[in-house]
Amino acid sequence: MPSNKSVSDAAITQFINCRILRDHRLQRDDLWVREGKVLDPEKLFFDEKGYADKLVDCEGSIIAPGFIDVQINGGYGIDFSQASDDVSSGVSFVAKKILQHGVTSFCPTLVTSPPAVYHKVLPQIKVSDGGEHGAGVLGFHLEGPFISVEKKGAHPEQFLRTFQSGGIEDLMEAYGGLDNIAMVTLAPELGGSQSVVKELCQRGITVSLGHSVANLSQAEEAVHHGASFITHLFNAMLPFHHRDPGIVGLLTSDQVPAGRTVYYGMIADGIHTNPAALRIAHRAHPSGLVLVTDAITAMGLPPGRHTLGQQVIEIQGLHAYVAGLNAAYQPPTTCSACTKTLCGSIATMDMCVRHFKHASGCSVEEALEAASLHPAKLLGISHKKGNLDYGSDADLVLLDDALNVEATFISGEEVWRKGP
């Protein structure tokens, strides 16, 4: 039953029997899609005298905007930081697999690597739309090499760098170019870094602070120059101290310019951050929380040894450690100051959403927005992604009440559905 065709001939799909996330609330309402975008049904009714060609019965499911993962290093045996000749098939493989976690867009992340790796890998992947083939690529997230030695975490020390010559030139030399890059993580206490922050922001690249021993003023200066994200809060930075809160202090800093928000990534896998710490961050600054997986090669694979960048790591249950440090298994609640070094997680995005909701006691809407709206706002793409507003891309995830993924849609087309 199509429209009078005054605006478009294309087919109209109406999702019925669903609760949609709109205006920060789950509402019992239908969702209309045409030509890959969310459609305004009232305009359709009055202007075009139109109605739906196809009905999709969601049987009471929740429809949320598709999840956006801004920090994912690989998965299912693929390591984005491995310089192969065919990086794109690896990225495509992961892009397809993560559809089942409700992820419809992502930033392939590279850990600290030598220039040769960047020069080989970066040119092979372009920003691209998602679809049946997999989640959309929003651009690379380059985590390093301009980070702190003391907080390198699992990054290989020999490839860390500082800004020697003019700042941005070092960056260009390391990466080989800045095309198709969505985000760069750097340490703002490094000499010359502030001008780099400014320059990157002017070019529309999101700057994130992480793997750093910066104090609060250095962090605030970087935010003043445009930095807007904190890479995996609490991990690889100075711990919160009441006289110098460090980067963590950005969550409640009064130096953040008016109208701007500092977002922060949380790996809500129950391991990287104690739930109590997660709650402190969430309560201090709920609107800035962005769920990330920081997933590594081993995500989706069985326990054992795998490569990450230039290093070898070991999987034990939901834990991933740098191999060779301490082979004996230790429960995560013991003091982790000097035993094992975590190096990324193997939790999936939907697991993170569920764990975040459970640990923080937040509402369903908040948990879903932390994985969709907030990352979209962080990357400056919330005019088309991360929400179900009229005109946004119809990237959707259908979930049951326990927030398990039932189906994933990109541009209104079903790209994954849970088997019986």
Place this chain on the structure above:
Amino acid sequence: MRLVILDDYDLASEWAAKYIRNRIIQFKPSAERYFTLGLPTGSTPYGCYKKLIEFYRSGDISFKYVKTFNMDEYVGLPRAHPESYHSYMWNNFFKHIDIDPANAHILDGNAEDLETECQAYEQKIAEAGGIELFVGGIGPDGHIAFNEPGSSLVSRTRVKTLAKDTIVANARFFGNDLNKVPTMALTVGVGTVMDAKEVMILITGAHKAFALYKAIEEGVNHMWTVSAFQQHPRTIFVCDEDATLELRVKTVKYFKGTNNNNRCMYKTLEVYCKTF
């Protein structure tokens, strides 16, 4: 006139919805013969619309062969504004039922030429064969649609300036800011509604009681435009107890008595005894 008095708002809404449902079913509308329905907006018919949606969802009724004509719309208010009557009808009725969008008519308060828009609307009603059942409400000042006190009782669809009473009554929908309330509206005339085969007026709440008294117990008067329907061959006033507060006890008793008789009558009709 028929005066149907129900105990409260919910029962009044249900009665009205059932009446509309039964009329449509009895009419047996088809592609060759549509049922034309005139519709109101506001807080009074809200419950009635909810009930009609329930009847649609349970399969009792379809709006596939129903044409609707709304009474009015603000002038100059963007159609997408949450308080426009287009938004009201979409959110509270149209989006929940199976009406063909081409059959849902509402005056366009943003038309280039308002006068032409009004004339075209009268034309559309005529082309649809006239209104079978016009459902309306009543303002606290006794107006029907936006036919404010002083409106001609033989008026047609036209632009009207809203009375102060109406603007004050509507302020609650515009954040209680009188400056935000539209001052003009397009409205069907009293004459337009009088042309309908049958008219049903919904009146609920104590604040409407005086207007109801003026409409049915005093004379036909252009200061209380609903009173014009005293001269219509087939009008039903559906109200709740609160709305009868200004009526004479005698009037109320008389109509409650006749309704009891009607109840028995309807029970004997097999297919259509869903009313009570």
